[in-house]
Amino acid sequence: MLIGAVVIAIGVALLMRHAVRAPEGELTHKGGMRLVLWLGGIIPTVVLLGLLAYSLPFMKPRPTAPADLRIGVEGEQFWWRVIYRPAGAPAVTSANEVRIPVGRTVAFELAAGDVVHSFWIPGLAGKMDMIPGRTNRLVVRADAPGRYRGQCTEFCGLSHALMAFDVVAMPAPAFDAWLARERQPATAVADAAGARAFAANGCAACHSVRGAGATSAIGPDLTHFGTRRTLAAGILPMTTANVAAFIRHPEAAKPGVRMPAFPHISQAEATEIARYLQGLK
Incomplete structure (x- = not known):
């Protein structure tokens, strides 16, 4: 793309230089047609073929075998x-x-x-x-x-x-x-307070945790949430503080997200839920 942009910029500069220096009426109909042919056909074709030849070595072949x-x-x-x-x-x-x-x-x-x-x-x-x-x-x-x-x-x-x-x-x-x-249900966790807070605040209405009675498929499956490295689709490190903050105000990290805010949940209770989720391995 950069090479193409450079070629176009050079072409435009040459045209402007020619337009400024050429005497009025110098360009004939035949000359204009020749200019259109070169600028509209031959040069773009050469540039595109060059870009294709340059990019081919970087293209990975698509697997042809049946999927495993x-x-x-x-x-x-x-x-x-x-x-x-x-x-x-x-x-x-x-x-x-x-x-x-x-x-x-x-x-x-x-x-x-x-x-x-x-x-x-x-x-x-x-x-x-x-x-x-x-x-x-x-x-x-x-x-x-x-x-x-x-x-x-x-x-x-x-x-x-x-x-x-x-x-x-x-x-x-x-x-x-x-x-x-x-494939297995979430492992048992010791954070019973967090599990109770998760259930009491209606988190199971949207999320699934296999083996814990939460089966909704509206939002992301949280069964093995604690094994993931990032939070909120790859944008935040998986820390207790980040999880707790996202529970209370998800729109602060992701404007327009469909998950509702839970400002009524205290910071302490949100932290309990976060620790419970991080314990789901």
Whole structure:
């Protein structure tokens, strides 16, 4: 893009120089047609072919083998619903973080629950739009362990720029063990006060915690919330203070978010809920 912009700028500068210095009436009809041909056809073609040749070595080939794993990702304002669909096993729901096995082909099945979003992992694959009522497919394969940053790239509302996620590529055996743990209910936690506050303030009306009686699928699944590295779809570090602040005033971190504010919850009670959630492993 930068190269193209430089070429266009040079062309415009040359045209302006010619227009200033050329005597009035010098350009004939034939000369004008020749100028149009060069500037409108030949030069743009050469520039585009050059850009194509430059970019081809950086393009990763798309995997052609059948997918070893299907992962559904649904864009919401402003978070990601993630559903692992392994062959021959029940689906596993998570949110805002994606894990994939190294060396295996993964098919992302992309959809949207409200408005148009776009799923992009620049270090791993191209981008694909997520459209309500339609499922698009993006096939990827990670060749080495690592963490890849993802981002929504289609304007979807006030917090569009704050809708990110991480893709964690894990060695295949480690991924299999992780998925088996993810399928299980949340581990028992000692923070009974936080669990009571979670229930008393109606958090289960929107969120699911498997094994704890919370089954709603309106908001992000919180079953293994404590294993995630970030909060609020990749924009905040996972700390007790950040979780408590987000519970009380989510719109301060994400304008336009659908989660209601809970200003009536005291700071102490919000901290209890935050500790309870961080204990869900």
